[in-house]
Amino acid sequence: MSKKGILTVISGFAGTGKGTIIKRLISSYGSRYTLSVSATTRKPRPGEIEGKEYFFKSVEEFQEMIEKDELLEHAQYVDNFYGTPKNFIMNEMDNGKDIILEIEIQGALKVKEKYPDTVLVFVLPPSAEELRRRLVSRGTEDEATIQARLARACEESTEMEKYDYIIENGVLDESVNEIHRVIQSEHCRTFRNIDRINTIKEELKSL
Amino acid sequence: MSKKGILTVISGFAGTGKGTIIKRLISSYGSRYTLSVSATTRKPRPGEIEGKEYFFKSVEEFQEMIEKDELLEHAQYVDNFYGTPKNFIMNEMDNGKDIILEIEIQGALKVKEKYPDTVLVFVLPPSAEELRRRLVSRGTEDEATIQARLARACEESTEMEKYDYIIENGVLDESVNEIHRVIQSEHCRTFRNIDRINTIKEELKSL
Numbered sequence: 451m452s453k454k455g456i457l458t459v460i461s462g463f464a465g466t467g468k469g470t471i472i473k474r475l476i477s478s479y480g481s482r483y484t485l486s487v488s489a490t491t492r493k494p495r496p497g498e499i500e501g502k503e504y505f506f507k508s509v510e511e512f513q514e515m516i517e518k519d520e521l522l523e524h525a526q527y528v529d530n531f532y533g534t535p536k537n538f539i540m541n542e543m544d545n546g547k548d549i550i551l552e553i554e555i556q557g558a559l560k561v562k563e564k565y566p567d568t569v570l571v572f573v574l575p576p577s578a579e580e581l582r583r584r585l586v587s588r589g590t591e592d593e594a595t596i597q598a599r600l601a602r603a604c605e606e607s608t609e610m611e612k613y614d615y616i617i618e619n620g621v622l623d624e625s626v627n628e629i630h631r632v633i634q635s636e637h638c639r640t641f642r643n644i645d646r647i648n649t650i651k652e653e654l655k656s657l
Numbered sequence: 658m659s660k661k662g663i664l665t666v667i668s669g670f671a672g673t674g675k676g677t678i679i680k681r682l683i684s685s686y687g688s689r690y691t692l693s694v695s696a697t698t699r700k701p702r703p704g705e706i707e708g709k710e711y712f713f714k715s716v717e718e719f720q721e722m723i724e725k726d727e728l729l730e731h732a733q734y735v736d737n738f739y740g741t742p743k744n745f746i747m748n749e750m751d752n753g754k755d756i757i758l759e760i761e762i763q764g765a766l767k768v769k770e771k772y773p774d775t776v777l778v779f780v781l782p783p784s785a786e787e788l789r790r791r792l793v794s795r796g797t798e799d800e801a802t803i804q805a806r807l808a809r810a811c812e813e814s815t816e817m818e819k820y821d822y823i824i825e826n827g828v829l830d831e832s833v834n835e836i837h838r839v840i841q842s843e844h845c846r847t848f849r850n851i852d853r854i855n856t857i858k859e860e861l862k863s864l
Contacts, residue, residue: 451823451824451825451835572847574853574854574857575857577857577860578857578860578861578863578864579860579864581861582864600861600864603861604858604861604862604864607854607857607858607861608858610847610854610858611847611851611854612847613847614846614847615842615845615846615847616658616845616847616850616853616854617658617845618658618853628658628842628845631838631841631842632842632845634838635822635835635838635839635842635843636842638822638823638824638835638839639821639822640779640817640818640819640820640821640822640823643823644818646781646823646825647781647814647817647818647823650781650782650784650785650814651811651814651815651817653784653785653786654785654788654807654810654811654814655811656785657785657786657789657807657811
C-alpha cells in the first residue's frame with residue numbers, strides 16, 4: 451500500500467529499553483527504516499561522526515535553523531540545544547523510508563500536533579518493579595538518580611494515553627517485531643491511501 | 658498487549674477475492690481467529706451444518722432475535738433474512754479470539770457505529786480492469802451480471818474512505834499476511850489497553 455515513508459516517534463520511560471529496540475529494529479529491517487539524526491550544539495565526542503550520531507552545529511547555526519523553521523521540534527538540555535532537522539526526514543520519507551525518531555513525550559506531542567500523520571509509539575516496561583530492576587541493574591546510576599528517574603516516569607505516565615500505540619517490552623525480539631508490524635500496518639491506513647482510492651474510483655467510472 | 662478479541666469486518670467488491678483471503682487467514686492462523694457465523698432464514702442446502710455455515714432460523718425466530726437486540730446487524734436479500742448473532746461473537750471475543758465478519762458496506766458501517774472499536778478492512782483489486790478480468794474468469798456469470806457487479810462496485814467505492822484500512826489483493830499470501838498484521842497491530846492500540854496503562858500508573862505511584 452502507501453509507499454510514502456511514515457514518521458514514527460518512539461518514547462518511553464528511561465530504562466524501558468527503547469534504545470535497544472530501535473537498534474535491533476534498524477539492524478533487522480534496516481532497508482525499510484532510517485533513524486532520524488538530531489542536530490545539536492554540544493561538541494562532538496571522540497569517534498562521533500558528523501551526520502551519523504549528530505549534525506553538529508554552532509549556537510548561531512542552530513538558532514538560524516529555528517528561525518528558518520528547519521526543525522521539526524527542538525529542546526534544550528543543560529546548556530545544549532537538540533533538534534530534529536526537517537529536511538533530512540522529509541527527503542527520506544519521499545524516498546519511501548520509514549523514519550524512527552526517539553524523543554521524549556513533550557517533543558513527541560509537538561510533532562504529532564504539527565504532523566498528525568505521525569505514529570506515536572510508547573514503550574512500556576512489563577511492570578514498574580521491573581523498570582526499577584532494570585535501572586538498578588544498569589549499575590550506572592546512584593540511588594538518588596534512580597529515584598528521580600522513577601519519579602519522572604510517574605509524571606510522564608499521565609501522557610501515555612495520547613500515544614497511538616503502546617508496546618510492552620518484555621521479550622526484546624517480540625517487541626521489535628511488534629513495532630515493525632505496527633509501522634508496516636500503518637501503511638494500509640485508509641487516510642494514507644487516498645490517491646489509491648481515487649484512482650480505483652476513476653477506473654471504475656470509466657470501465 | 659490487549660488480550661480481548663477484536664472484531665474485524667472485511668468488505669470488498671464482488672470478485673476481489675476477499676472470501677479466499679478469509680479462508681486462507683483462518684487456515685493459516687486459525688488459533689487466533691473465529692469466523693462469525695450468520696443467522697439466516699434461508700433453508701439449509703445439502704451438506705450445510707447448523708452452526709458451521711449458518712445458524713438456521715425460522716422467520717419467527719429471526720424476528721424475535723431482532724426484537725431482543727440479539728443481532729449486531731441484519732439485512733434482507735431477496736426473500737431471506739441474514740444477520741450476525743451478537744452472543745456468539747461476544748463470547749468468542751471474551752475468550753481472546755479475533756472475529757472475522759464478512760459483510761457488505763452498509764452493514765459494516767452500522768456495526769462500526771454501534772461498536773466503534775470494530776476494525777473495518779476494505780479489500781481492493783489491483784485495478785478495475787483486473788476486477789473485471791477476475792469476474793469474467795470465474796465463468797459463473799453472464800455479461801449482464803458482470804456489468805451489474807461493476808456498476809455496484811462503482812457505487813460502493815464512494816464509501817471506501819469510511820474504512821480504517823485498505824488491503825490491495827494482488828498476491829494472495831501477501832494480502833493474508835497484511836490483514837493478519839493489521840489485526841494483530843490493533844491489539845497494541847492505546848485505547849484497547851487502558852487497563853494496562855492504569856495498572857502501570859498505579860504501580861509507579863506506589864513504588
